[in-house]
Amino acid sequence: MKLVKVTIDGIRTEAEDRTPLVQVAQKIGVKIPTLCHHPLVEPYGVCRICTVEVHMRGRVRLVTACNYPVTDGIEVFTQTDRVRRTRKLILEWLLARCGHVPLLNTLAAEYGITEPRFGRGDDTCILCGLCVRVCSDVVGAHALGFFNRGTTRYVGTPYDEPSDRCIACGACVEVCPTGCITMDDEVEQIRGELPLGPMTAIYIPTMQAVPHQPVIDYDSCIHFKTDACRVCAAVCEAKAIDHGQQDRREEIQVGSIIVATGFQPVDPQKVPQYGFGRYPNVVTALQVEHMVNASGPTNGQVLLKDGSRPQSVGIIHCVGSRDKNTHEYCSRVCCMYSLKLAHLVHERSGAKVYNFYIDMRSAGKGYEEFYNHLLEEGCEFIRGRVAEVSDWAVTPAEQGKLVIRVEDTLAGLVRRIPVDMVVLSTGLEAREDADEVRRLFNMSCSSEGWFLERHPKLAPVSTFTDGVFIAGCAQGPKDIPDTVAQAGAAAAEALALIDTGQVELEAYTAWIDEERCSGCQICVPLCPFSAIEFSREKKVSTLNEALCKGCGTCVAACPSHAAQQHHFTDAQIMTEIEGVLVR
Amino acid sequence: MAEKPKVAFYWCASCGGCEEAVVDLEEQILKVVDAVDIVLWPVALDFKRRDIEAMPDQSIAVAFINGGIRMSEQEEWVHMLRKKARIVVAFGACAHLGGIPGLANLADRRRIFDTVYREVPTQEGQPGTFPQESSEPDGNRLALPAFWDEVKALDQVIDVDYYLPGCAPPPKLIWGAIEAILTGALPPKGAVLSPNKACCDDCPRKDSKPDKIELTEIKRPATHVADPDLCFLAQGFVCLGPATRSGCGNPCIEGNMPCRGCMGPMDDVFDQGAKFLSAFASILAPKTEAEIDRLLDQIPDPVGTFYRFSLPKSLLHRRRPGATV
Amino acid sequence: MATTAFEPRIVAFFCNWCTYTASDLAGTARLAYEPTAPVIRVMCSGRVDPQFVLKALQEGADGVLIGGCHPGDCHYQEGNYKTLRRFRLLKRILSQFGVEDERVRLEWISASEGDRVQHVINEMTDQLRKLGPWHARS
Numbered sequence A: 001m002k003l004v005k006v007t008i009d010g011i012r013t014e015a016e017d018r019t020p021l022v023q024v025a026q027k028i029g030v031k032i033p034t035l036c037h038h039p040l041v042e043p044y045g046v047c048r049i050c051t052v053e054v055h056m057r058g059r060v061r062l063v064t065a066c067n068y069p070v071t072d073g074i075e076v077f078t079q080t081d082r083v084r085r086t087r088k089l090i091l092e093w094l095l096a097r098c099g100h101v102p103l104l105n106t107l108a109a110e111y112g113i114t115e116p117r118f119g120r121g122d123d124t125c126i127l128c129g130l131c132v133r134v135c136s137d138v139v140g141a142h143a144l145g146f147f148n149r150g151t152t153r154y155v156g157t158p159y160d161e162p163s164d165r166c167i168a169c170g171a172c173v174e175v176c177p178t179g180c181i182t183m184d185d186e187v188e189q190i191r192g193e194l195p196l197g198p199m200t201a202i203y204i205p206t207m208q209a210v211p212h213q214p215v216i217d218y219d220s221c222i223h224f225k226t227d228a229c230r231v232c233a234a235v236c237e238a239k240a241i242d243h244g245q246q247d248r249r250e251e252i253q254v255g256s257i258i259v260a261t262g263f264q265p266v267d268p269q270k271v272p273q274y275g276f277g278r279y280p281n282v283v284t285a286l287q288v289e290h291m292v293n294a295s296g297p298t299n300g301q302v303l304l305k306d307g308s309r310p311q312s313v314g315i316i317h318c319v320g321s322r323d324k325n326t327h328e329y330c331s332r333v334c335c336m337y338s339l340k341l342a343h344l345v346h347e348r349s350g351a352k353v354y355n356f357y358i359d360m361r362s363a364g365k366g367y368e369e370f371y372n373h374l375l376e377e378g379c380e381f382i383r384g385r386v387a388e389v390s391d392w393a394v395t396p397a398e399q400g401k402l403v404i405r406v407e408d409t410l411a412g413l414v415r416r417i418p419v420d421m422v423v424l425s426t427g428l429e430a431r432e433d434a435d436e437v438r439r440l441f442n443m444s445c446s447s448e449g450w451f452l453e454r455h456p457k458l459a460p461v462s463t464f465t466d467g468v469f470i471a472g473c474a475q476g477p478k479d480i481p482d483t484v485a486q487a488g489a490a491a492a493e494a495l496a497l498i499d500t501g502q503v504e505l506e507a508y509t510a511w512i513d514e515e516r517c518s519g520c521q522i523c524v525p526l527c528p529f530s531a532i533e534f535s536r537e538k539k540v541s542t543l544n545e546a547l548c549k550g551c552g553t554c555v556a557a558c559p560s561h562a563a564q565q566h567h568f569t570d571a572q573i574m575t576e577i578e579g580v581l582v583r
Numbered sequence B: 001m002a003e004k005p006k007v008a009f010y011w012c013a014s015c016g017g018c019e020e021a022v023v024d025l026e027e028q029i030l031k032v033v034d035a036v037d038i039v040l041w042p043v044a045l046d047f048k049r050r051d052i053e054a055m056p057d058q059s060i061a062v063a064f065i066n067g068g069i070r071m072s073e074q075e076e077w078v079h080m081l082r083k084k085a086r087i088v089v090a091f092g093a094c095a096h097l098g099g100i101p102g103l104a105n106l107a108d109r110r111r112i113f114d115t116v117y118r119e120v121p122t123q124e125g126q127p128g129t130f131p132q133e134s135s136e137p138d139g140n141r142l143a144l145p146a147f148w149d150e151v152k153a154l155d156q157v158i159d160v161d162y163y164l165p166g167c168a169p170p171p172k173l174i175w176g177a178i179e180a181i182l183t184g185a186l187p188p189k190g191a192v193l194s195p196n197k198a199c200c201d202d203c204p205r206k207d208s209k210p211d212k213i214e215l216t217e218i219k220r221p222a223t224h225v226a227d228p229d230l231c232f233l234a235q236g237f238v239c240l241g242p243a244t245r246s247g248c249g250n251p252c253i254e255g256n257m258p259c260r261g262c263m264g265p266m267d268d269v270f271d272q273g274a275k276f277l278s279a280f281a282s283i284l285a286p287k288t289e290a291e292i293d294r295l296l297d298q299i300p301d302p303v304g305t306f307y308r309f310s311l312p313k314s315l316l317h318r319r320r321p322g323a324t325v
Numbered sequence C: 001m002a003t004t005a006f007e008p009r010i011v012a013f014f015c016n017w018c019t020y021t022a023s024d025l026a027g028t029a030r031l032a033y034e035p036t037a038p039v040i041r042v043m044c045s046g047r048v049d050p051q052f053v054l055k056a057l058q059e060g061a062d063g064v065l066i067g068g069c070h071p072g073d074c075h076y077q078e079g080n081y082k083t084l085r086r087f088r089l090l091k092r093i094l095s096q097f098g099v100e101d102e103r104v105r106l107e108w109i110s111a112s113e114g115d116r117v118q119h120v121i122n123e124m125t126d127q128l129r130k131l132g133p134w135h136a137r138s
């Protein structure tokens, strides 16, 4: 790497030989206007707004900084009269084509143009070609191109048809300096779907993610569609991005496992009378949670689908909980998160908030106090299960609103309450794949699909499989403090196991009486844990009690009464049979 | 010279093979005859019931009784022998477990009479003429022993001291038992006078067993020729060896026939057939009901196969009387 | 009349991890069912020796119920497959012994199916009531 000396507007600096001048200037804080330049695409030198004066070995030249490679000893001037005059002229020409583009007008003001000499054209595209280049060189989609020449030159897609090569990545929109290209329904889409997933192909999953590192979403990354782009790799100074990484299957030997696979929210469409999916302003609590997040899609604002603020919001509790049609159990967390959202929605939007509840379950430290606080805040609480949400207005006040029909069991009457937004406090349910996970770890599930603890009081985080523990909502609905406490308990149990370095054997293992064993080897293939082996010297089968889990299958099969099981001997069970049949 | 110990041999419902077994002692029989005084041996010598009745109680040192108990007369005899003898040995599989005659417990007296005296094509005379316990042909009163619904093993009728298993008991075990009795070196009462290990223990084919026996096919000697060297079970034959006491010397195996279980179960096994069933079913390969059933169809008579010698001594003893299934 | 009515007695062998837990669940859920089936707990249905079934019948049980985990769910992976094989063969000898089909039953009941325990025991009790007592000895 060869370093050269460069002076820009009197400031001396060093740069790698043949670096584009615009980059060197930027580094030392000298501003040079650009239009058709973008650091991620090859310089094109077509708008010429970056014109500067270069003095080299006594020669003075006007050059475009975006594609001029620096050489040793050059002196650059970016603000000479000549430069300014030239840029002014260029701007006037650009305005003659695109007279109303804000960016050009801001620049024009800087150069003292009030009335451009050649008038103002109505176009918005300055033909800088950034979009064309980014689409081909970076994205690799080759959806855009230049058509015609001279004054009729324009950017478009072949035959002016919507291009099937376009992957809707929006890169052209992003780079277009004039805002000529737009993505019409972009905002719509974001509001409409309120995506919880990645908004870009490369993202940090959540603010609190551990490790706090970005990941690339294979399905939305352009590189994996067109083989091009790699913009992220180009801008990453740490050179941390490796698109060649492959999925790896790793086998890790562990002594204990904590299963904390969590829950899934109940699908609100299972309660169709609340109109989720039919009315755009019926949203789930999770979507509101997303909105109130300062780094979320609405920057922390609570907005209706049309982007306006709601005047009134109804929060319906127990959606998918305490209901024979969905789940009979109480999801435990919805009351309190509904209260939290009620508070936040009111705070962010000033809306009037109604809570529709069956019972307020605010058990927990500080919870009841929070509930009282909301009552003081003026939040409305209506006791009763909501019958229906509809847009069927019967009074003018209901026009254009969502109407919540509910029996107010405290007032003893059926009410219709019009609101702008309905929030469904969906319950928690076992994950779809709970059964697979359960099988994998040889655990049991309750009928609702929650993993079963060995004993609710005596072994609350243990399972029926030694060394496998459970924590969190995988075991049953619970809030964050409870989850953390349970996780701590599970971790402690796991650590205790690691710490002792030895496992306690089951008390009810099997054993083989070698005096009686004939070596028939019936038992050998039966043991799922390979605890039994036939000894070729002794000619009998031997049982490793450390491996035996005590199922007793071999015992039931041994035709010689040689394999027996501690605490479950034939004699004991036979006596038990006699015992239960005593009259 | 002290009086020689008195020995009695008696037969009940049996084939006579056990008597043969005594003769099979060959020249050792002479030693027996030297050492003891045989007071009863219907197959060889002529004694009358009243001769025994006349003897004082406990005067016989040992009574070897073979055969199952199926008729009233047999019951009377064994009760009497129990009184007269200090030691009673159940001799052979039938006395020990009920034996082959015990398979009749799948039927009852009526069914048996119907078959034998009415239905069989070789029936002579008047079909349906059943034996009567008492009748008066030509004015003479004639009594026949009562025929029971059920065959019993000896210890289901009288108290038994020892068992000599086998169909028939192998001479080696018989001689061992006699020696033990003569020398007084007897094991605790109730013992089976044969090693408490299964046939596999000293089976010449034991070493051919594979690491893991898993059956996908069940074979029968009637339909398949067995390899003469490989473990029968591993070949898919129902070999009761694993569930049957050893001591027989494996004559069946040597003759390329799988063990049929005549020596009976090991100590602490309650039901030889069920125990073998459990062992055997465990090593079948299929996992679904349909596949399991398909495989099991290859055992046409499971009770006859697993309980060939032990039906009366099984936990259920017999088919439920009057059962319709 | 109530004093003479026949009440069947069932011996139930339940595996510790599924059916036994399910019967426990039936208890905590206060599901009432016929008091006809005392439970003998075994660690796995694979421990159920066919001898136990015969012993129960011999001791005067009118029915025997074996409960285990669903296939594929055995806590010991495969114990219940062995149970199934033994059971299929046992059924064949039982029918030769004249034991009616309803008297001996194998059911897969998972830990969560407390209601199934209730249902099976009630149903079996009903069937046995109709069938009458099992006399092991004539």
Ligand code: SF4
Residues within 6 Å of the ligand: A131, A134, A135, A136, A139, A141, A142, A143, A144, A165, A166, A167, A168, A169, A170, A171, A172, A173
């Ligand atoms: S949105 Fe379409 S046209 Fe624009 S850069 Fe991406 S692929 Fe090219």
Ligand code: SF4
Residues within 6 Å of the ligand: A512, A516, A517, A518, A519, A520, A521, A522, A523, A524, A540, A541, A557, A558, A559, A560, A561, A562, A563, B198, B242
């Ligand atoms: S089944 Fe029993 S006799 Fe046979 S090898 Fe195993 S322990 Fe020994």
Ligand code: SF4
Residues within 6 Å of the ligand: A509, A510, A526, A527, A528, A529, A530, A531, A532, A543, A547, A548, A549, A550, A551, A552, A553, A554, A555
């Ligand atoms: S009891 Fe079960 S785990 Fe233990 S050795 Fe026997 S088959 Fe294996």
Ligand code: SF4
Residues within 6 Å of the ligand: A520, B199, B200, B201, B203, B204, B205, B206, B230, B231, B232, B233, B234, B239, B240, B241, B242, B253, B258, B259
């Ligand atoms: S199963 Fe039969 S053939 Fe095989 S080793 Fe045992 S006795 Fe011998």
Ligand code: SF4
Residues within 6 Å of the ligand: B166, B167, B199, B244, B245, B248, B249, B250, B251, B252, B253, B258, B259, B260, B261, B262, B263, B264
């Ligand atoms: S091999 Fe079996 S059937 Fe044959 S004599 Fe021995 S014990 Fe009896």
Ligand code: FES
Residues within 6 Å of the ligand: A033, A034, A035, A036, A037, A044, A045, A046, A047, A048, A049, A050, A064, A065, A066, A067, A128
């Ligand atoms: S920015 Fe250099 S020519 Fe357009």
Ligand code: FES
Residues within 6 Å of the ligand: C015, C016, C017, C018, C019, C043, C044, C045, C046, C067, C068, C069, C074, C075, C076, C077, C078, C079, C080
């Ligand atoms: S543990 Fe339930 S059947 Fe094996």
